[in-house]
Amino acid sequence: MTSNLWPLFSGTLQLHETTFDLIKTRSGFQACLALFALAVLSKSLGEAGILYINRATKGQYLRGLLGSLAVLFFTALVWTGCIWLSCRYALGLTPDYRQVFAIVLVSYVPLIFSFLDIIPHLGLVVFKLLTIWGLLITITGLHREFGLTIGQGLACSAVGWVLFYVLNSAFGGAAEKVRLRLLGRDRWVNPKEAAVALLERELRR
Template sequence: MKHAKTKESLSLVLRNALALNADLYENARNRPRTHRIALTIVILAAVSHMLGSAVILLINRASILILGLALLLDGASVVLGYYFWTFTIWKIGNYLSRHSPSYGDLLSPIGFAYAPQVLNFLTLIPLMGQGIGLVLAAWSLLAVIVAVRQGLDLSTRAAALICLVGWPLVQIAIGLIQVSEQWFVKAGS
């Protein structure tokens, strides 16, 4: 019974996060189990990213060792990117506002904002994968802007500027990992 209730909560949070529901982000730190649900969303995003990479690596006939290392790096890049991006937002938010929430209080709303990344497996669609990846990244950026606007009680413009500090760094890091994986597959062939 308890497990079913958590599933309902997760699916409700995912729907509200995908819809950029400002109330979800406004009340994120006041809800029970929010840290667990947010981390679940980030882990689902990492698994979805790993799934897309796994299929591409298998098509390119990556060795088991390279496949395992690449998937570990893919998953870690999403999770570490989440913590890094939250940290940059928190630090800048502390600089701009005397009454900003704690780092821990920002983890839930920003974790919820990773909901579009749960759809990352769709990047497997031939000829559309890169475009879908860009749309999902932009959608997550918009969700994080809403989360920061609500969480730090800032204007949309200020929230966007704060979010744009860490977002390109996270995107570049993930891109570099993917390029490195491709290089290792070619070198191992």
């Protein structure tokens, strides 16, 4: 597995089509899962700022990490389902679900850099860029494995995006509440509101 880590990592980031042959092997798939776990860890490091603001304990940080892992894994499963269904019913293809899942997992590799989110100001655009990078990887993978054109790959991924938008609008609030419960909180501290409240309390003294 370890011998596949670097080729998978660098090949994916460079959008090399041949990289997708690696994930068909058992050790390649394991390497893919390891990179996914690293991406989750990195993303949680990127969120360290908000946890710090909220005075989170180590236990809460660990629970947040597990929560992020579960959320990203669930997201990958649903996204895979959307792409698989689109390929099957819109394009008349019968792709292997596991293969699509592997492509989606690989598309999370750029998130290994999501710890950069913490960089002031620049971090705000980093996550968006990484997401676009991931989308490009998905399109490349779909092209390599199932011969989809860029337009078809983009359309299949877009179905997933739309579905997520709808799901997030409908259940995003509830999901966040569950996440906060996991962290043992009712809500995140809004630094701006809290800062104003603290200052006003002092000024009224």
